[in-house]
Amino acid sequence: MLRDPKIPDATIERISLYSRPLEKLLSSETLVVSSEKLAELCKVNPAQVRKDLSYFGEFGVRGIGYGVRDLLTEIKKILVSDREWRMAIVGLGNMGMALVQHENFSKRGYRFVVAFDPDPGKVGAPLTNGLTIRALKEIPSLIKELEVEVGVIATQAGQAQAVADMLAAAGTKAILNCSPIHIRQQESCLVENVDFTVNLDNLAYHLGKKDKPRVP
Amino acid sequence: MLRDPKIPDATIERISLYSRPLEKLLSSETLVVSSEKLAELCKVNPAQVRKDLSYFGEFGVRGIGYGVRDLLTEIKKILVSDREWRMAIVGLGNMGMALVQHENFSKRGYRFVVAFDPDPGKVGAPLTNGLTIRALKEIPSLIKELEVEVGVIATQAGQAQAVADMLAAAGTKAILNCSPIHIRQQESCLVENVDFTVNLDNLAYHLGKKDKPRVP
Structure with missing residues (x-):
């Protein structure tokens, strides 16, 4: 898109x-x-x-x-932030748990309404926000049923692209990707890649310039 | 700065x-x-x-x-990314653990050399990267001794500003702030605030515009 x-x-x-x-x-x-x-x-x-x-x-x-x-x-x-956005989280490792517990999301109208994890051992476990972890195979039905608009991906690198494809196919209109890899833009779905190393590169650039001025 | x-x-x-x-x-x-x-x-x-x-x-x-x-x-x-940057993590909750385990950091030259947590119950606990969690009171001495250049903050909101002040006073030259609040710029230290809701606002803006075109 x-x-x-x-x-x-x-x-x-x-x-x-x-x-x-x-x-x-x-x-x-x-x-x-x-x-x-x-x-x-x-x-x-x-x-x-x-x-x-x-x-x-x-x-x-x-x-x-x-x-x-x-x-x-x-x-x-x-910013269309005068309304609520319904979100799904996929991947409940440390990053996913941090995002689900993040106090700023619900405060700013971003509400997790469903949680998925690829690990069958985690399916059925309760989260502190009242949700229960669901299996990936439930993505197609639950994304539609719960009218999810935004998918947040916090899986490991190897699973992120497949999860993004599943979310887009199920009708998710936007993806916030917090996995370690960049995922491809989808035809029907906006993708925003979160990449901490871009922030670090920015700091490093300014620090490096301070240490040793570059001649352009 | x-x-x-x-x-x-x-x-x-x-x-x-x-x-x-x-x-x-x-x-x-x-x-x-x-x-x-x-x-x-x-x-x-x-x-x-x-x-x-x-x-x-x-x-x-x-x-x-x-x-x-x-x-x-x-x-x-x-980008001065042709060298290694020595980093400290402060706060080993879910977000901090996710950052320490993040595969892209070390791959791109950003290496955690020390870890701190405000919770005395966590001090002494080993991390998967070989580090042991240290107490906040050790920040002044360890930042200097280990030549830490970049501090990564992943504490709860209430502790983030005080931790940033401690890091800056100890000689940290840059801070990547992944806590839920924005912290103030320091005189001697660059600050980069990571804020996921800014990414979500960006997606929401584009989604909202798609649903209902705005007349400028």
């Missing part, structure tokens, strides 16, 4: 980041925030904030700032 | 992504790759590949492509 080429994914990701400090400001009853303040809280520059938000129409008042509540409401509409 | 504003972080992250298929091409003895092919393998557009690589000087031959081995060597130099 192709993504809209007009709005960069980096913009979408920053828009999502902007919502974190806005939630804190709202709960501390701050009414207005300037692009400078929001930029500082998110560690980007103010021009970037203004440019990112301008993709989605006119927000804010020149010289005053953005209304915190209005901006947050708009961002949630843009 | 401030990052170099000239080369966008998104470019650094894509450069890191480009290295994945290049490694596969190298192991299958492919000598040359076009920007079109590399772009296809990484799901970006070819102009993006050429623009990203142009930040770092002249690569490739017009009409032919890039030498796979040379390009990979250059990327590793750019």
Whole structure:
């Protein structure tokens, strides 16, 4: 599935980041925030904030700032995070258990409604969130029955692609892949690969440059 | 610590992504790759590949492509991933255990040399990678003694900021934060926050747009 080429994914990701400090400001009853303040809280520059938000129409008042509540409401509409998303987890090793227990998911509207594991020894085991681990062969029926929209893959490398194919065939519209390998984009299903080594490469690049300046 | 504003972080992250298929091409003895092919393998557009690589000087031959081995060597130099980085993990719950066992870290030169946990009941326990869990109070001495450069935080939300402050004070130059909260940038230490809900927000945005096209 192709993504809209007009709005960069980096913009979408920053828009999502902007919502974190806005939630804190709202709960501390701050009414207005300037692009400078929001930029500082998110560690980007103010021009970037203004440019990112301008993709989605006119927000804010020149010289005053953005209304915190209005901006947050708009961002949630843009990100379609003003609703609940029904998710499946596949793979209940350490990574899968960490994801199921992750406090931010349900807080932000991402709810696990079913859990699968390839290991027959784990099938039937209860999870702390009230779910019971199901077998992979139940993927086709349960994804449809429970109206799962997003599949989260936390299996070992060797199983990830086959699981992604099963999820896509069952009607899952998007996959967050937290396995150690990158999986292929599916025709009918968006794939987002989580890769910690990309974050580490980014840090290493900045550290390396600090130690020994490169001549371009 | 401030990052170099000239080369966008998104470019650094894509450069890191480009290295994945290049490694596969190298192991299958492919000598040359076009920007079109590399772009296809990484799901970006070819102009993006050429623009990203142009930040770092002249690569490739017009009409032919890039030498796979040379390009990979250059990327590793750019990312300073042609060396080993010594890392500490703090927090050995499910997330920490998943990270310690993650096969891609050591493969890409990121090696855990020490592990800490705030829970006194876990201190002294052996890990599968041969390390033994140490107490937080040993952070100041062990970070220096073992020449740790990067700290990976996988504690619970409430402990993450204090752990980041301890790591930075002990001389850690960069932090990969995998805890559920964002931690503040440190004066002497780069911080990269891993936030799965940003990836989910990105998927939700694209799914939501598909269901109900937004008028800009």
